[in-house]
Amino acid sequence: MKDWRYWLAEQRGTLLALGIFVVMFVIYTSNHPAGFTANVVQTASNKGVLLAFVAMAQTLVVITAGIDLSVGMIFTLTNCLASWLVIGSGIETAFGVIAVLGTGLLCGAINGAIVIYGRLQPIVATIATGAVYFGIALLLRPFPGGSVNEDLADALTGRLFGVVPASLIVLLAVVLIVWVPFSRSVLGRAAYAAGSSEMAAYMSGVPIRRGKFAAYALAGLLAAVGGLFLTFFTYTGDAAYASGNAYTLFSIAAVVLGGVSLFGGKGSAIGAIFGALAFRTIGDLLFVFDFDPLWQPLFQGVILLIAVSLGAFALFRVRNRLEWFL
């Protein structure tokens, strides 16, 4: 096989997610009353990147064959924290941003430490830490409120040169600064190896513990970027249990749509980003077709159900029944 065919096989999930997203977005804009304008694209991208950041965070953990059910709560916690700290003069704002991102990194590191060094199951451990993070968020913001540096917020949720949504540029920057170096580093490869076969990776001397720890910690950081963006988008902090839970759920849906294997070791954050954008666009399709917004949760749930059932097609390729049982 030629090199490009290997590349194509590796990127199949990502390209499929890109394809779904493009088709959905074309349907969306062609039926939108305002059509394909800079405004429509800006609003769509602002909503989309929130989920894209959380989905990237989920991808990092899912690649290690784990799961982080606290991403939505880290997202909520950093949103509440940003509504206190990211305010005032330039330097104060900068420190606020650093503090918020640092908090996210710390939350992720705590998850990683409990799962890897405490040897607890990721599901139970992250549900429990998620409760803690939500409790802290509720302490910070018992009622919705707070404010944010509006100049920065408007700059990052506005448009660059009048056409390109600034949020997409930030997303691209985060991909280039966090994801690309991580996935090419030894730690990133270790995270993939740990997800693919932890025992084999351990036997080959791959630093699986450090790799997994880095994945969990960076997941916290990425969720914090999402929380920061939510603050820029809404100008307030709000410790909403339902919204945090919904983001956790949607991040899993986006990861699945983006071709990342839930059994670990396969997929990329780029795919998850397109999965997130596609998921958001599908959810918004209801609005352009004038459905009652009440139907949106059901619609999104059904899409989620279909998306996760798609993986079952792989069963048709199984020759030996014993391979049903992993």
Add this chain to the structure above:
Amino acid sequence: MSETTIGGIAGRMPKFIRRADPAVLTAFACIVLLLFLGSLYSRSFLSPEYLLQQLKVASFLGVIATGMMLVILLGQIDLSVPWSVAVGAMMASAVAAFGPAGVALAIPFGIFCGVAIGVVNGIGVAYLRIPSMIITLATNAVAQGLMVVYTGGFSPQDSSTGAMRYLATGFAIPGVPNAVIIWALIGAAMVFVLTRTSFGRAVYGIGNRERAAYLSGIDTRRVVMIAFAISGGLSAFGGVLLAGYASKAAQSMGDAYLLPSIAAVVLGGTSILGGRGSYLGTVAGVILITLLQSILSVMQMPEAGRQIVYGVVIVAMLLLYGRAPASR
């Protein structure tokens, strides 16, 4: 749960202690510790009325945790508990609005809806081989969507039937709340199923190694599906009882039961990887969680503090005895 019944208490105790799971003993020790701490705070903690009240509150969680335990014993997890509970409560209350026949069918129909959710979960996990964590999250979202469409986004106006209220708050035997009796009956049935039937042994077998269970002739997929259906049904029944207790259903009534039900099972020494655990441990876990919640609310801890203490206690206790073996 297979202690011998021959011999006096003196002859039984050492054997009982020798056989008992250290996790179960730790959980019971923590219950005693919590009661002791509570009694330092207020005398009324050790009064029979208070303890019976706690047992009654615990029985709702106990019914839900029973189903969760069955699924966790398989090495799976059921994250659709929140909306299975709400669906059970809402559908039972909704049917009750359709005349006398509706009132009679309210409880069975509520449970039936929960079983339906469980069957979808079971088909996804057993036949489509979707990870249980994912498919149950998805069915939870669909159930939520259905209920939002049905209720219009508000808590429904229908109220629970007299039978539901009687089951949750009545006293068939003077002094013992009905909810506690129901929990005891369901618990006894679960102990019987787990220890005395081939289905129960199959559940433990699949939890240990599904491949081995399959090769020894167990229809593992059917067992997994039935287990999920039972879990869904018990969650919905818990919802029915809760609706009877609060006399109506509410939108997010089930949210408060997901983490506690998993925590109760896991704190009771059942391995989250499946195949190991006893119902006695789950009972201890349920009582432990309920006491913890009660003490936090008696101390007038705000919701935020409760969530934090709760998460920290669960992680701390799991670190004490729930750790996976180190890789070698």
